Amino acid sequence: QVQLAESGGGLVQAGGSLTLSCAASGRTFPYYNMGWFRQAPGKERELVAVINWSGGSPYYANSVKGRFTISRVYTKNTVYLQMNNLKPEDTAVYYCAADLVDGSSWSSGKAMDYWGKGTLVTVSS
Secondary structure, X not given: OOEEEEEXXXXXEOOOOEEEEEEEEOOOHHHOEEEEEEEOOOOOOEEEEEEOOOXXXXXXXXXXXXXXXXXXXXXXXXXXXEEOOOOHHHOEEEEEEEEOOOHHHOOOOOOOOEEOOOEEEXXXX
């Protein structure tokens, strides 16, 4: 059993930065592939970034590539999403997710093993 809790969302101006954190509970955290999804009002859920259990081969959506960085710290059971040069179109609820399936197989519509409750990011223009 893995429980996920996101934090770090908030209001930021365009061009600014935020770092989201996802704290995981459970001894099996190191074995899970971790990722971030987001869902903007009236839009479908989008896969943003993935990092595998080994910490390698991160994946980024084209819309965030070069601006967002995903990382994980095993000693803290935490996954981070560093978001730079934020744009109004990044406004969404961001969800942390965990799954045993390799990250290369993830998609925006994939059913995940575990979800966090989400944290709201609002980027003003």
